[in-house]
Amino acid sequence: MAATLTAYNDALKRIWTQERLEDQLYQDTPLLSKIEKLTRHKTGEVARVPLHVSRNGGYTTLPSGGGTLNTAGNQGISKAEYNYTNHHQQIAIQGDAIDGTSSNSLSVAEVIDTEVKGALTDIKRQLQRQLFLNGDALIAQCRTSDSNDVDLNTTSGRNAIDRGWIFVGQPVDVGTTANEVAIADGVTISAIDSTLYAFTSSGGNVTTEGTTHYVSQKNSRSATTSYEMNGLQNLVDTGTTFAGLTVAGEPTWAAAGEDTTSQALNLSLMLQQDQKIHQKTGSKADFVLTGLKQERKFYELLQQQVRYASDSSLNAGNQEGVKWKGMEFICDPDCQDEYMYFGQLKHLFIVATDKPYWQNKVTGGN
Numbered sequence: 001m002a003a004t005l006t007a008y009n010d011a012l013k014r015i016w017t018q019e020r021l022e023d024q025l026y027q028d029t030p031l032l033s034k035i036e037k038l039t040r041h042k043t044g045e046v047a048r049v050p051l052h053v054s055r056n057g058g059y060t061t062l063p064s065g066g067g068t069l070n071t072a073g074n075q076g077i078s079k080a081e082y083n084y085t086n087h088h089q090q091i092a093i094q095g096d097a098i099d100g101t102s103s104n105s106l107s108v109a110e111v112i113d114t115e116v117k118g119a120l121t122d123i124k125r126q127l128q129r130q131l132f133l134n135g136d137a138l139i140a141q142c143r144t145s146d147s148n149d150v151d152l153n154t155t156s157g158r159n160a161i162d163r164g165w166i167f168v169g170q171p172v173d174v175g176t177t178a179n180e181v182a183i184a185d186g187v188t189i190s191a192i193d194s195t196l197y198a199f200t201s202s203g204g205n206v207t208t209e210g211t212t213h214y215v216s217q218k219n220s221r222s223a224t225t226s227y228e229m230n231g232l233q234n235l236v237d238t239g240t241t242f243a244g245l246t247v248a249g250e251p252t253w254a255a256a257g258e259d260t261t262s263q264a265l266n267l268s269l270m271l272q273q274d275q276k277i278h279q280k281t282g283s284k285a286d287f288v289l290t291g292l293k294q295e296r297k298f299y300e301l302l303q304q305q306v307r308y309a310s311d312s313s314l315n316a317g318n319q320e321g322v323k324w325k326g327m328e329f330i331c332d333p334d335c336q337d338e339y340m341y342f343g344q345l346k347h348l349f350i351v352a353t354d355k356p357y358w359q360n361k362v363t364g365g366n
Helices: 005-015 018-026 095-099 105-131 154-162 232-236 267-281 292-303 359-363
Strands: 036-038 046-054 076-083 171-175 184-193 198-201 214-217 287-290 327-331 340-343 349-351
Touching (some): 005 105, 287 292, 292 327
Parallel strands (some): 036 349
Antiparallel strands (some): 171 214, 184 198, 287 340
16 A cells, blocks of 8 residues: 555654754755854844944043043943744655555655755755845846847856856746846746856746846845845945944944955955954954865965975875965855955854744644
8 A cells, every 4th residue: 555645744754853954954065064053042033133332431541649530331232133034945746656655664765865855955055045145135137138048147147057046947037126027027947058148938038138137036035125044245245234233333243344356366365354354353264265266266376386396296286275374265166256255153153943844844734
């Protein structure tokens, strides 16, 4: 007799527990696996994290004869408020796959394993993409149309396609920041041109896109309201309000520095960014994060200084073993080619209400 759907669901929840879901979710994601996860700071629909934002100004220097003390002060306490984002990944099991198990628990486990592992990989790819963007849900900018495809900006289009942020089978919206579906509403990508940075979709020919149009995951935003999580670009922006903290009101919590000029990587630029962090926090950076291109560029800078005693048994190209001031590079394939981040890991965290869970365990259904 074939396995019932109820038995299948029970097996699914037994094999893939919340703990295993969480463990697998962060494996093979270099940066996500290093970021601390917090659950203690939560209040209703937002997470509130208390912060120390200013010092006590009640200090006084007086002559030997005494004088009037300055007014007593207090430590400045404020809070950062983070909105939760909700991430869902559906899986579907064919009825004949269930029937084919013939109540064999091993077969049930194998079918579950295939589907859940694939689904976890897919949701990790989405989380990684959001981590390296700025939270606005805009995956790639378009360029003025020169074909019947959806044509993408060279830089953001290359980043998105090369990293798999845009992929065949993906449901997307294409529109302006004010209207996310101005060009295409929930179409499915059917083919990608990775040379011209363009894609075709189930919506047919598209010839009206321009530089004011953007590609988003279907239903990930409504106009300028994004349902995706904050990303590193938003975090390091020195001029933008973040988590309710204004740069003018809580300057302590603004990023230490940001250099957006277009220039080749050199050691002086890296030292300058490291210096800014040390100056502002009193502590040195403890991580460097970059993508594959800048990891290679950094290795090439240092390789020029290597001298070989002989040409016997030469060994080169060990770019993964290169360190910066004793720190290991976090090299993440999802980090854009043009970015390099310096920071302190204690300042990065993910606020979560709970571990990942099966939706049907909470809301019912199959």
